[in-house]
Amino acid sequence: MISVEEALKRILVAISPLGLEKVNILDALGRVIGEDVYAGRAIPPKDNSAMDGYALRMGDTRGASADTPAMLEVVEEIPAGAIPEKRIGPGQAARIMTGAPVPEGADAVVRMEDTRKENGQVAILVEAKHGQDIRLAGEDVQPGEKVIFRGEVIRPAEVGMLAAFGRSFVSVHQRPLVAIVATGDELTDIDETPSPWKIVNSNSYSLAALVLDCGAIPLQIGIARDRREDIVAKFRAAIRADLIVSSGGVSVGDYDLVKEVMKEEGNRMQFWRVAMKPGRPLAFGMLGEVPLVGLPGNPVSAMVSFEQFIRPAILKMMGRVNLFRQTVQARLGEDINKKSGIRHFIRARIQRDGDLYTVITTGDQGSGILKSMVRANGLIILPEGVTTVQAGGMVTVQLLDDSLDWTLEPGY
Numbered sequence: 001m002i003s004v005e006e007a008l009k010r011i012l013v014a015i016s017p018l019g020l021e022k023v024n025i026l027d028a029l030g031r032v033i034g035e036d037v038y039a040g041r042a043i044p045p046k047d048n049s050a051m052d053g054y055a056l057r058m059g060d061t062r063g064a065s066a067d068t069p070a071m072l073e074v075v076e077e078i079p080a081g082a083i084p085e086k087r088i089g090p091g092q093a094a095r096i097m098t099g100a101p102v103p104e105g106a107d108a109v110v111r112m113e114d115t116r117k118e119n120g121q122v123a124i125l126v127e128a129k130h131g132q133d134i135r136l137a138g139e140d141v142q143p144g145e146k147v148i149f150r151g152e153v154i155r156p157a158e159v160g161m162l163a164a165f166g167r168s169f170v171s172v173h174q175r176p177l178v179a180i181v182a183t184g185d186e187l188t189d190i191d192e193t194p195s196p197w198k199i200v201n202s203n204s205y206s207l208a209a210l211v212l213d214c215g216a217i218p219l220q221i222g223i224a225r226d227r228r229e230d231i232v233a234k235f236r237a238a239i240r241a242d243l244i245v246s247s248g249g250v251s252v253g254d255y256d257l258v259k260e261v262m263k264e265e266g267n268r269m270q271f272w273r274v275a276m277k278p279g280r281p282l283a284f285g286m287l288g289e290v291p292l293v294g295l296p297g298n299p300v301s302a303m304v305s306f307e308q309f310i311r312p313a314i315l316k317m318m319g320r321v322n323l324f325r326q327t328v329q330a331r332l333g334e335d336i337n338k339k340s341g342i343r344h345f346i347r348a349r350i351q352r353d354g355d356l357y358t359v360i361t362t363g364d365q366g367s368g369i370l371k372s373m374v375r376a377n378g379l380i381i382l383p384e385g386v387t388t389v390q391a392g393g394m395v396t397v398q399l400l401d402d403s404l405d406w407t408l409e410p411g412y
Contacts, residue, residue, distance in 0.1 A: 001273040001274065001275050001280070002271050002273070002274060002275065003274070003275050003343075003384075004274060004275065004276050004308060004343050006271075007271060007274045007282065007284070007309060008308065008309055008312065010270050010271065010284060011284055011291070011293070011309050011312075011313050012312060012313060012316060012323075014270075014284075014286065014291050015291060015313045015316045015317055016316075016317070017173055017316060017317060017318070017319045018173055018174040018175075018176055018242060018317050018318065018319070019173070019174055020034040020035075020171045020172065020173060020174065021171070021172065021173075021174050022169045022170065022171050022172075023169065023170065023172055024168060024169060025154075025159050025162045025163060025167065025168060025169065025170055026159065028154045028159065028162075028170050028172050029154055029155070029156065029159055030153065030154065030155075030215050031153070031154055031172035031173060031175070031215070031318070031319075032151060032152070032153055032154075032172060032173045032318055032319030032320055033148060033149075033150060033151070033152055033153075033154055033158070033170060033171065033172055034150060034171040034172055034173055034319065035150055035170070035171045036146050036148070036149055036150045037146070037147055037148035037161075037162065037165065037167070037170070038144055038145065038146050038147070039141040039142065039143055039144060039145045039147055039165060040143070040165055040166070041143055041165075042137050042138035042141065042142060042143050043138070043140040043141040043164055044135055044136075044137055044138070044139070044140065045137060046101045046102075046137050047101065047102040047134055047135065047136055047137050048099050048100060048101050048102060048134070048135050049096045049097065049098055049099065049100050049102060049109045049133060049134065049135070050098065050109065050133040050134065050135050051098055051109055051111040051112070051133045052096070052097050052098050052111065052112045053096060053109050053110050053111040053112045053114070053115065053133065054072070054074070054093040054094065054095060054096060054109065054110050054112075054115055054122055054124070055078070055088060055093060055094045055096045055102050055103055055106035055108070055109050056072060056088060056092070056093040056094075056106055056108060056109075056110060056124065056128065057088060057089075057090065057092075057105065057106060057107060057108070058107050058108040058128045058129065058130050058132070060072060060090065060091060060092075060093075060124075061108070061110070061124050061126070061127050061128040062127060063127065064124045064125060064126055064127050064128075065125065065126070065127075066125045069116075069118075069123035069124055069125050070123070070124040071118065071121050071122075071123055071124075072091055072092060072093040072121060072122050072124060073091055073092050073093070073121055074092075074093055074094065074095055074120075074121065074122050075088070075092045075093070075094060076094040076095070076103065077094065077095040077096075078094050078095065078096045078097065078100040078101065078103065079097045079100060080097045080098060080099040080100045081099075081100070082100060082101075083101065084100075084101055084102075084103035084104070086103060087103060087104040087105040088103050088104070088105035088106040089105060092105075093106075093122055093124075094106065095122075096109060102134055107130055107131065107134075108128040108129060108130060108131065108132040108133070108134065109128075109132060109133040109134055110124055110126060110128050110132070110133070111133060114126045141161075141164075147161055147165075148161060148162070151319065151321060153320070154170070154172065172319075173317075173318050173319030174318075175215060175216050175217050175318060176216045176217065176241075176242035176243055176314055176317040176318065177216070177217045177219055177240070177241045177242050177243075178211045178216050178217065178218055178219065178241060178242065178243045178244075178245060178310075178314065179219045179221050179237075179238030179240075179241035179243070179244045179245065180204050180207050180208055180211070180218055180219065180220050180221060180245050180246075180247075181221045181222070181224055181231075181234045181235065181238055181244065181245070181246040181247075182201050182203050182204045182222070182223050182224070182246070182247050182248060183223070183224045183225075183226065183231060183234075183246060183247065183248040183249040183257075183258055183297070184199075184223070184224075184225075184226060184248045184249070184297060185225050185226045186198060186199050187199055187200075187201040187223045188200055188201065188223075189201060189222075189223065190205065201223055202299055202370065203247040203248070203295075203297070203299055203302050204220050204222075204223075204247075206299065206302070206303055206370075207245060207247065207295075207302060207303075207306060208220055210303065210306050210307075210310075210311070211245075211314065214311055214314040214315060214318075215314075215318060216314045216317070216318065219238070219241055221234050221237050221238050222234065224246075224249075226249070226257060227257075228257055228260075228261060231249065231257055231258060231261045232261055235261065235287060235292070238287075238290075239287060239288060239290055241290065242290070242317060243290065243291050243292075243293070243310075243313065243314065243317065244287060244290055244291070244292040244293070245292075245293050245295060245306070245310055246258055246292070246293070246294045246295065247294075247295045247296070247297050247302045248295075248296070248297030249294065249297065258283065258294045262283060262285050262287070262292060262294065269283060269284070269285035270284050270285050271283070271284055272284075272294070274305075275341065275342050275343060275384060276305075276308070276342060276343045276344070276345065277338075277342050277343070277344050277345070278296070278298065278300050278301035278304050278305075278345065278365075278367040279295075279296055279301045279302075279304050279305035279308070279345070279367075280296075280342075281296050281301075282294065282295060282296065282305050282309070284309075291313065293305075293309060293310055293313075295310075296367070298367035298368045299367075299368060299370040299373070300347070300366070300367045300368065300369060300370060300372060300373055301367045303373055304345045304379065307325065307345075307379070307398070307400065308345070311323075311325070312324060325398050325399055325400065326398075326399045327381070327396050327397060327398050327399070328350070328357055328396075328397055328399065328404075329357070329394050329395070329396060329397075330350050330356070330357035330358055330359040330378075330380075330394070330395060330397045331353070331356055331357065331358050331359070331392060331393070331394060332358075332359060332360075332380070332389055332390070332391055332392065332393050332394070332395050333358055333359060333360040333391060334360055334361065334391050335388070335389070335390050335391050336361070336380070336382065336388070336389045337387065337388050338382055338386065338387055338388075339387065340384065340385060340386075340387050341384055342384060343381065343382065343383060343384050344380075344381070344382040345379040345380070345381060345398070346361055346365060346379060346380040346381075346382065347361065347362045347365060347372040347373055347375070347376035347379060347380075348360060348361050348362060348376055348377075348378050348379065348380045348397060349361075349362055349375060349376060349377060349378070350377060350378040350397050350399070350404065351404075352404065357397070357404075359378065359380060359395065359397050361380070362375040362376045363375070376400060377399065377400050377401050377403045377404070378397040378398060378399050378400055379397065379398045379400065380395050380396070380397055381395070381396045381397070381398055382395065
């Protein structure tokens with residue numbers, strides 16, 4: 001039996017980032033970019049107005065106020081997208097819309113609210129400052145500037161910047177295809193009516209959902225019965241994937257055949273037990289050149305093991321640098337006791353409490369209690385050497401989703 005750290009290290013050492021592919025920039029959202037992106041031109045390309053108002057010469061507004069406005073001749077109207085036709089001279093102004101190019105001769109824009117029309121002219125009610133409400137050419141991006149760096153995750157802001165550069169396609173790391181095989185004679189498909197002695201195959205769907213949540217592509221191979229030839233056939237069908245994940249068949253029972261098949265099918269099995277709960281029976285090796293992780297069959301064990309080992313592996317395949325869920329410190333709301341020598345991952349509900357976090361367990365921690373995962377948004381991590389944590393003590397919690405990022409009302 002090996003430690004969680006050693007198991008994770010062995011898995012990640014065997015994983016490499018996948019190659020690159022070109023995709024539409026909207027399809028690139030959440031992907032890792034595989035190229036540096038340089039600006040082909042300045043953004044904005046020309047000085048433009050930040051407001052609807054009047055482009056003018058700052059000097060013509062000296063001393064202007066609501067009582068003594070500066071009266072200017074309006075010589076042009078410049079909507080967004082139009083090209084100015086006239087130069088602004090002394091005593092002149094141009095009606096200008098947000099985003100429209102600033103005409104030559106103008107060095108300020110006065111917003112509409114600080115003006116009024118009088119006798120065919122515009123009355124400027126405030127004294128303007130040089131450069132007021134003008135977006136300067138290149139103030140966002142200079143030509144040739146490296147704006148997006150290879151290895152970064154593409155977010156909506158990066159999509160917008162790529163569009164601003166006129167880039168409709170971009171190179172990103174491929175999404176791994178993850179084959180999922182469930183094992184066990186006790187399993188039935190989701191659309192079948194289960195007998196009292198059967199269990200609906202939920203693992204294939206929870207694991208597929210976890211794969212999707214990582215941004216990868218799940219490939220459900222189906223149920224392998226507890227027969228050597230069936231397991232072999234399912235694994236051979238899965239070999240076209242970038243990663244194979246199975247659930248069940250890695251314990252010590254007479255019908256736990258996955259690890260035995262892994263040894264026989266040209267697989268280089270590296271370990272099959274980890275010092276953790278839930279999830280102790282976990283096998284890892286290579287089926288040919290494809291990494292294969294055999295998870296426990298109990299639903300909670302499979303999901304918790306996925307979070308600790310398979311999620312980081314998938315993210316590494318996708319070119320990610322940050323592979324792990326966020327952890328925070330939280331105040332425990334109840335006593336917890338455990339055996340020494342095993343790392344525990346305890347399903348829990350964490351929430352904000354002022355400037356701190358508080359956390360409680362989600363009830364029965366049996367490895368078959370899927371409801372405990374439904375109610376959880378975090379996992380309390382208790383190290384191997386810890387046996388007791390009393391209520392009020394601080395514990396490390398691994399977050400499982402972004403629910404802590406949301407509030408019921410704006411906290412401005």
